[in-house]
Amino acid sequence: xxxxxxLHCEQYVWRxxxxxxxxxxxxxxxxxxxxxxxxxxxxSFTSGLRRVERMSVPVIIVGNITVGGTGKTPVVIALIDGxxxxxxxxxxISRGYGAQIKAPRAVSAQSDATEVGDEPLLIAQRTGxxxxxxxxxxxAARALCAAHPEIDLIISDDGLQHYRLARxxxxxxxxxxxxxxxxxxxxxxxxEPMSRRRDATLINGPSPHALPSWPNTFTLNLTTGAAWHxxxxxxxxxxxxxxxxxxxxxxxxxxxxxxxxxxxTQGLTLTAxxxxxxxxxxxxxxxxxxxxxxxxxxxxxxxxxxxWRDARLWVVPVDATLDSRLLTLITEKVRGSSFT
Numbered sequence: 001x002x003x004x005x006x007l008h009c010e011q012y013v014w015r016x017x018x019x020x021x022x023x024x025x026x027x028x029x030x031x032x033x034x035x036x037x038x039x040x041x042x043x044s045f046t047s048g049l050r051r052v053e054r055m056s057v058p059v060i061i062v063g064n065i066t067v068g069g070t071g072k073t074p075v076v077i078a079l080i081d082g083x084x085x086x087x088x089x090x091x092x093i094s095r096g097y098g099a100q101i102k103a104p105r106a107v108s109a110q111s112d113a114t115e116v117g118d119e120p121l122l123i124a125q126r127t128g129x130x131x132x133x134x135x136x137x138x139x140a141a142r143a144l145c146a147a148h149p150e151i152d153l154i155i156s157d158d159g160l161q162h163y164r165l166a167r168x169x170x171x172x173x174x175x176x177x178x179x180x181x182x183x184x185x186x187x188x189x190x191x192e193p194m195s196r197r198r199d200a201t202l203i204n205g206p207s208p209h210a211l212p213s214w215p216n217t218f219t220l221n222l223t224t225g226a227a228w229h230x231x232x233x234x235x236x237x238x239x240x241x242x243x244x245x246x247x248x249x250x251x252x253x254x255x256x257x258x259x260x261x262x263x264x265t266q267g268l269t270l271t272a273x274x275x276x277x278x279x280x281x282x283x284x285x286x287x288x289x290x291x292x293x294x295x296x297x298x299x300x301x302x303x304x305x306x307x308w309r310d311a312r313l314w315v316v317p318v319d320a321t322l323d324s325r326l327l328t329l330i331t332e333k334v335r336g337s338s339f340t
Contacts, residue, residue, distance in 0.1 A: 031187035058168035063160025069254015071204035074320035096133030104143035168337035248292035252280030
C-alpha cells in the first residue's frame with residue numbers, strides 16, 4: 001500500500017511538472033532558492049575554491065539534468081560497445097543506487113543487486129566491462145583504475161552533478177518529457193537549467209515537440225530483442241509469439257509507460273500493466289496471484305528476480321543504437337582531452 005501511494009505521488013508530481021499550474025507557481029520561490037544553492041555549489045568547483053579530482057584516464061559522464069530515469073543505462077551499454085569497437089578499453093563507475101555501499105566495490109555478473117544496485121549489475125552482465133560502485137565517484141574511479149590498469153577511459157553512469165570528478169565529455173539524456181515545464185526543483189523537474197553546458201544531448205523516444213535546436217542533439221533509438229525466459233535464459237522467443245496471450249507487463253523503471261508503449265508497438269495487446277517505482281525492490285514475487293499467461297518484465301527488473309520459479313516470466317531486452325556521428329564526436333573529444 002505504501003509503495004502504491006509513493007508511485008501515485010510520483011506520477012502526480014510529474015504530471016504537474018509538465019505544466020505551469022498552481023502547483024509549480026506555489027513552489028517557485030523554493031526553486032529560486034534551489035537554483036542559487038546549485039549555482040553556488042558549481043561555482044565553488046569552477047572557481048577553484050573546491051578541488052576537482054582528475055583521473056589518469058578520460059572520464060565520460062552519461063547523466064541527466066532532470067529527476068528520474070531517462071534511459072541512461074542502455075546508452076552506457078551501447079557506448080561501451082561502440083568505444084570497444086573504436087579500440088578503447090573502458091571501465092564503468094556508478095553510484096549503486098538502492099544499495100548500502102560505503103566503500104568502493106567491484107561488480108561482477110554474479111553480484112547481488114541488493115548489494116551493488118540493479119543498473120550496475122545489468123551493465124556488468126550485458127557488457128563484461130569492469131564495473132565499480134560507490135556514492136563517492138572519485139573513490140570508485142580510483143578503485144577501478146587500481147584494480148584494472150588496462151582500462152584507458154571511464155564511463156560514469158550518472159554523476160553529472162558530481163562536480164568533484166573531472167570529466168572530458170558530458171552527455172545529457174532526456175526522454176520524451178524533455179525538461180517538463182522548464183523550472184528547477186521543486187517547481188519543476190530540473191536539477192540544473194536547460195541551458196547547462198554539455199557536449200551532446202540524447203533524446204530517448206519521440207519528442208512531442210520539434211527536435212530542440214541545441215548543438216549536437218541526437219535522437220536515441222531503442223529496439224527490443226527476442227524475449228528470454230527468466231528460468232532458462234538460453235530459451236528465447238520473438239515477441240510476435242506472444243500475440244493472443246493474456247499478457248501482464250510490469251516495469252520498475254523511471255518511466256514504465258515507455259516500456260508498455262514499446263510492447264504495444266510490437267503488436268502485443270497487454271491485458272494488464274503494472275507500473276512499479278523506479279529501482280523497485282523485489283522482496284518476493286508480486287505476480288503470484290495474477291492470471292496472466294505471460295509476464296513481460298525489463299532487464300533492470302530481471303536482475304532482482306534471479307532464482308524465482310515462475311514459468312510465465314519473460315525478460316524483454318532493450319538495445320540502444322547510437323548515431324555514428326555521436327561516437328565520432330566522443331572519440332575525438334576523448335583523444336583530444338588533456339587526460340591523454
